[in-house]
Amino acid sequence: MKRFPISLILGGLITGALIGAALLSRVWTPADPTAMNILNRLKGPGEAGLLGADQIGRDVFSIIMAGAWTSLGIAMTATLLGGAIGTLIGVSAAAKGGVFERLAMAINGVLFSFPPILSAILLGALMGPGALTSITAIGVFMIPVFARVSRGAALQIWSRDFVQAARMAGKGPALITLQHILPNISAQIIVQLAIQTGLGILSEAGLSFLGMGVAPPTPSWGRMLADAQTFLSSAPHLVLAPGLAIALAVLGLNLLGDGLRDLTDPRRRQAS
Amino acid sequence: MPALKKLSRQIGGLVITLWIASLVIFLLIEAAPGDAASIMLGTNAAPDTVAALRSELGLDRPLLWRYAGWLGGVLSGDLGTSYTYGVPVAGLIADRLAVTVPLTLIATLLSILISLPLGVWAANRPNGPVDTLASLFSQVGIAVPNFWIGLLLILGVALGLGWLTPGGFPGWQAGIGAAFEALILPSIALAVPQSAVLTRVTRAAVIEVTNEDFVRTARAKGLSRGRALWRHTVPNALLPVVTMLGLQIPFLISGAVLVENVFTLPGIGTLAYQALSQRDLIVVQNVVLMFTLIVMVVNLIVDALYTVLDPRLRGRV
C-alpha cells in the first residue's frame, strides 16, 4: 500500500506534463520550431534559447515541445488501433474457442516472431517513410500483445459464476463479451495502453532515427538524434535534449501503467 | 510419448508458419518500388543495359518462378547469389553474423551478469535500499532508448575519455582483441535496456517463488535464509527469467539493428538495411526469413525448457 501511489503520482505528473507540452505546442512555443536562423547554428543552451539551437539554428526547446505532439500522437494512435484490433481478436478467441482460437493465436505467434524494427524497415520500403508507415509498423506489433493479454484476462472472466449464469440465461457470446467480459477486463487493457504507448514512443523514436519517421519540418525526437550524430563533439546539447525527452516520456507512461496496475490488481499489490 | 508427439506437432506448426512467413516476406519485398538492376547501373545507364543486367540477374523471370527458385534453393541449402555483391548470400550473411552474434551474445551475457544478482538481491529485502535502486534502474533502463545510450557512450567514453573507438569494426582478422574492443560499447548500449527488463522479472520471480510452499517447507526445516534462496528459490525462479530471455529475442535483434547503425558495425542489421535500399531482394528475403526462424526456434526451446524447469511439472513425474 505504501509504494503504488508514488509511481502513480510520478507517472501521472510526467505524463500530464508530456500531454500538456504536446497540447501547448499546438498554440504556443517559445520560438517557431520550424524557423531557421543559420547565424545561430549549433549555439549552446543560453546562447540561443533555453536548450540551444540546432544545425540550422532552430530553437531546440521549441522543437522538443512540438516533438512531444508528434511522438505522443503517433504512439497513441498506433497503440489505440493495435489495442482495439488486438483486444477484439483476444476476446473473440476467448469467446469462440476451438479452431478459431487456435488459428488466431497461431497468427499472433507469427506476428510475435518478426523482429519489429526489421519488419518496420520492410514496411518503410513498401510504403515510403512517414507518419502512416510509423503508425502501421508500430500498431501491427501492438496487436499480438493486446490479443494475448485480453484473451488471458477474458478466459478468467469466462470461468466466473456470473458469466455462467448469463450463459444459462441464454445470452450469446457476443452479448456476454460486450456486457460482462469487456467491462471486467478494461482495467488490464488500460494498464497495457499506458505501457504500450511508452513502447510506441520508443519505437517511433527508433524509426525516426533510421529515417523512417515523419518528414521535416514536423519535429521528431528520433530524427533530432539522427541529425545530432555528426555534431556529437561540436554540439553535444543536441544529443542530450531529445534523448532525455524520450526517456522521460517513456518513464512517465511506464510508471503510470505500473501505478494503475497496482491500483487495480490487489494480488500484485500484495506480491510487491 | 505425449512429449514427443507435442514436439513433432510444434515442429510441424513451425514449418507451416515459416512457409507462410516466406510467402509474406517475398510478396512484401517484391511489392516495394525499385529495381536492383537500375540501382546498380546508376543514373546514366541506357534502358537496354538495364534489361541486359536484369536478365543476367534473373530478374526478368516471372514472380512465381523466382519464389519457387528461392524456396527450392533455401530447402537445398543454397541461399542464392547477391545481386549487388555478386557473392553467395550464405557467405555474406555468415560474415555479418560474425559481428551480430558476438554483439548480441556479449550483450545478453552482460545483462544476465547485471540483472541476476541485482534482481535476487532486491527480492531478498523487498523495499530495502537495494530494491529501490534496482527498481529505479529497471524503470529508467526500460525507458531509455538503446541508440541514445550508444550516442552517450560515444560522447562520453570514446570522444570524451578517448577510450575505445566511436564506431566501425576492424574485422576478426585484425585480432580478437581489436575486434572485441569495437564491440564493448555497442554491447553495453544493447545490454542496458535488456538488463532492466531482466532485473524486473528476476525480482518478481524470486519473490513469487519465496512464497511457494516448498521454499517455506525448506525454511521450516531449518535451512538458512541464504541457503534456501540459492538452493531452492533461485533455480526455480530461473524459469520466468529464461522465458523472458526468449521473448526478448525479437527486441534484441531490433535493438541490434539500431545499435549497429549508431556504431556503424557491419552486422546483419546493417546488411539488411543496405540490401533493402539497394533492392538486393534475395539478401533481404533470406535475412528476414533467418531471423524469423531464429525467433521461432528460440520460442520452441523456451517452451521445452518450461517443461524441464517447471517444478510443478517435474513434481508430477
Next chain:
Amino acid sequence: MFFTLRATFQTFTRSASAAALLAAGALAPHAALAAGSVSFIQAVEPAGLDPTEGSPVAAGQVTWQNVFEGLVTIDRDGVLQPQLATGWDISEDGLSYTFALRPGVSFHNGAAFDSAVAKFSLERILAEDSTNGQKALYSVIDSVEAPDPATLVLHLSHPASDLLYWLGFPAAVMVEPGSAESNGRTPVGTGPFKLDEWRQGDRVIMSAFDGYWGGAPALDTLTARFIADPQAQVAALRSGQVDGIAEFGAPELFEQFTSDKGFTTHVGTGEMEVVAGMNNAKPPFDDVRVRRALMMAVDRALLVEAVKSGFGTPIGSHFSPASPFYEDLTDAFPYDPEAAKALLAEAGYADGFEFTFKVPTRTYAQRSAEVLQAYFAQIDVTAKIESSDFPAAWIQDVFKDTNYDMTIIGHAEPLDINIYARHPYYFNYENPEFDATIAEIAEAATPEARAEGYRAAQELLAQDVPALFLYSEPKLGIWKSGLTGVWENGPVPANDMTDAHWVE
C-alpha cells in the same frame, strides 16, 4: 582539322620519391613500416571492384589509376593525358580516331596489352549484353579496328569532341579477356598496384606491381579502409590507423584538423553539383518566372554554411568549379526574397503555392531540403517534404517515372551538363537552343570552340533555371603530414596514389 597530343611519361618524379622514401625510413623507426605504405579511408565500400560494371563511382575510387588504367586518363587538374595510348590522330571529319598504343605494357597476371585487348575492352562496353552503366557515353563508337598490335582505330557514327574525355573515365579502363569476368572480385589491370586481398566490410589491400610500365610506384602497399561513419573516420585518423582521407564527409568535424601540425588538409573542389531539380513539364514549374523566383528565394552562401559548415562553393549553373570551363554565374539570380515575391506575383502566384519535395535519404539532401523549405516559406511557398528511400525508391519514382515536383540530388559525373539535353531526363527540360548548343559542343572542331560551347551552355541554364543550382560539394582532404602527391581536387572521384610518397 586535326590535332595531336603527344607526351612522354617521366619516370623521374617516381625515382625521386623513392629516394625520399629511403631517407624518411632512416629517420624514425616506426616510419620504416609506414614509409612504403599508405592506407586511406574510403567511405563507401563498392559492391564490386570493377569500374566497368554497374555504377562505378565507389569501385573507381578504389581501383581507378591504382589497379586499372585507360587508353587515356584525366589528371589531377582535370586535363586529359595519354596513358596506355601514347598519342592519337583524329580524322578531319572527326569520325575516326587512331590511337598509338604503348608498347611493353602487361597486366598483373602477365597478359600483354595490345590492340586486340583494347578492342576487346571497348567492344565489351558496347556489347548487347553489356552491364556497363556508362555505356551510353560510348555509343557513338560504331566499330573498333585493330590493324596491328600497336594501333587501334575507332570509327564514330558522328563527331563527339568529348569522346576522348569519356575514354579517360573509370568506366572505360582496359581489361583483358582472361580476367574480365572476375574483375569484380579479383581485379586485374595494368596499373601500378595489384590487388592482394579484399576483406569485405573492412579493406582492400594492394601492393606495388613490379612489372608496371611506368616503373614501380613509391609505395609498397596501398590499403583502402572502408569506414562510413565520420566520427569513426576521425578516430581512425587520430589514432594513426589510417594515413588520410580524400573526401571527408563531415565538414563540421574538419576544422579540428586544419590547425593540427600532424595533418595536412586541403579544401578542394570536386565534381559533384548539388541541384534541386524541378519537373519542368509540370505547373507551376513550367513557368520560368516561378523557377527564377525560387532561385532568388535561396541564400546559397548561408545554405552552404548550414549544410556544409561553409565548405563548398555556391554555383549558378550545372558546372563544377574544378573544371577549366567553369564560369561563376551565381549573380544571375542572387538572393532577393522581395524580388522573388514580385516575380511570383507576376506569374500569378501572389499567395504562393504548395508542392511536394521528394528528398532522397542522404544527409546532405535532407539537410539542404530543410533549409530550402524554410527559405521557400519566406515567399509563401510551401514545400511538403517526402523522404524517398535512396537509391531504390528515388531512382524508380523520381528518376525513371518523373513522378515528382521538386527533388534534390548531387550529380557526381564529371562534365555532365549535357544531361539537360537528354530526352527523356527527369528534369523534363525542353530548350531546343540548349540542345543545339550541346550538339555544337559534340562537333566542336577546336578546343576553343568546345570551351566556348560549354560557356554558352552554362549561361543558358543559369537563365532558364531548370533546377535550383545550389553548391558544388567540397572535397575535404585530410592527410598525415609528410605524405605528398595525393590529389587535392577531384575532377574524377578517385584515390590515385601513383605519385603519392612520404617526405620528411
